[in-house]
Amino acid sequence: MVPVLLLFTAMLLWGLTAAAAQIRCVDAARAGARAAARSEPPAEATGAAVAAAPPGAEVSVRRDGDLMRVRVTARSLGPGRLAGLLSLTVGAEAVAEAEDTVGAEDTAGAEGT
Numbered sequence: 001m002v003p004v005l006l007l008f009t010a011m012l013l014w015g016l017t018a019a020a021a022q023i024r025c026v027d028a029a030r031a032g033a034r035a036a037a038r039s040e041p042p043a044e045a046t047g048a049a050v051a052a053a054p055p056g057a058e059v060s061v062r063r064d065g066d067l068m069r070v071r072v073t074a075r076s077l078g079p080g081r082l083a084g085l086l087s088l089t090v091g092a093e094a095v096a097e098a099e100d101t102v103g104a105e106d107t108a109g110a111e112g113t
Contacts, residue, residue, distance in 0.1 A: 014086060018088050018090060021054045021074055021076040021090045024052065024053060025072045025073070025074055025091050026092040028051075028092075029070045029094035031048045031049055032046065032048050032059060032070035033069070033094035033095060033096040034048075035049075037068045037096035037098050037099055038099055045061050045070070049061070055074075056075065063098065066097055066101040067096070068096050070094050070095075074090055074091065076088045076090050
């Protein structure tokens, strides 16, 4: 019975570690998207995301029309000796409208009248 309980505990800890890494990816993507939307330099937006991301995470920042997209991916390792075998890739993407485009339609319409 003890080996089963140990295995269950290890798997529970592995799941919690993966969930924590996922949450950190979400937070990091949001931080990077906010920074990018404020028209901060790409290095600063990437730095904001990396600071909140799990260790070893990959961050990409790109502009898609009026939107700033930040994608963060990281590996969540498994328990003990099986760390490499039970690793998961977790990630998140956040999107924010670039502040330099907010209200641009309103001013264009006002100039034409």
